Amino acid sequence: MKTPPRLLPLLEDGLIDEVICQLMSGKEAQVYIVMSGGVRRCAKVFKEANQRSFKQAVQYQEGRSVRNSRRERAMSKKTKYGQKEQESAWLNAEVDALRKLASAGVRVPEPLTFVDGVLLMELITDDEGLTAPRLGDLELTAEVARTYHAQIISEVVRMLCAGLVHGDLSPFNVLIDANGPVIIDLPQAVNASGNNSAHMMLERDVSNMRLFFGRFAPELLETDYGNEIWSLYEDGNLQEDSKLTGSFQQDDTIADLAQLMAVIEAAKDEEEERLARAALALE
DSSP states (O other), X not given: OOOOGGGHHHHHTTSOSEEEEXXXXXXXXXXXXXXXXXXXXXXXXXXOGGGOXXXXXXXXXXXXXXXOHHHHHHHHHTOHHHHHHHHHHHHHHHHHHHXXXXXXXXXXXXXXXXXXXXXXXXXXXOTTSSBOOBGGGOOOOHHHHHHHHHHHHHHHHHHHHXXXXXXXXXXXXXXXXXXXXXXXXXXXXXXXXXXXXXHHHHHHHHHHHHHHHTTTSGGGGGOOHHHHHHHHHHTTOOOTTOOOOSOOOOOOOOOOHHHHHHHHHHHHHHHHHHHHHHHHHHO
């Protein structure tokens, strides 16, 4: 096929040998199968900011660190340079997330290089060497649904232990290779400890998986792994091998407002007494 303009620099630099075909076109990127070093790879070409339907919502960017203080100041001021740097940071987020998660043992495509808005990475294939299908395109038996669900929950836990939440996990952001689920599409991954929406996003990710797999194994609809996982994480007790039950008891305890106000008043009285003693000492 004719080489897309955005892939020409990689072709000229020898990073890819040939563009075989387009694999998909999504809300934020177009994906191609290419030959690179004699091996079939995947080239994800990110769309320009004004062409993407997925917006760079503030809630996704909260908590992301910027190494260069000048860049951070420019991004906060929304200058032309700052907008350019913000776009660069957004595009690099997926590369950074993939590298971090791959090193943590999460099943994600291996990133190879990132050049001018093009991410060259491992092509995920099935047991016959064909392009791996998306989870959302499959019909599953109840047994396979339970197995895949358990594997994805394990990956979510491993991601959170590495400090990240996917943020947009759905059956169409999961590929199925010979060994099970592989998680893809991570430009919106959020910092679990630095983002106030991380809990909500994690619960939403897990809920999306619950609803999909619940079509084939209805008992999964009764589980609440999202809140259970987050509760363990928040308490500092989440480990990659944490034993999960799928159940979570919400704290329905009604706050004793009278007791709370009494504590506040007592603290105020103590502070007033401290200030009075300090004033006497100065006299």
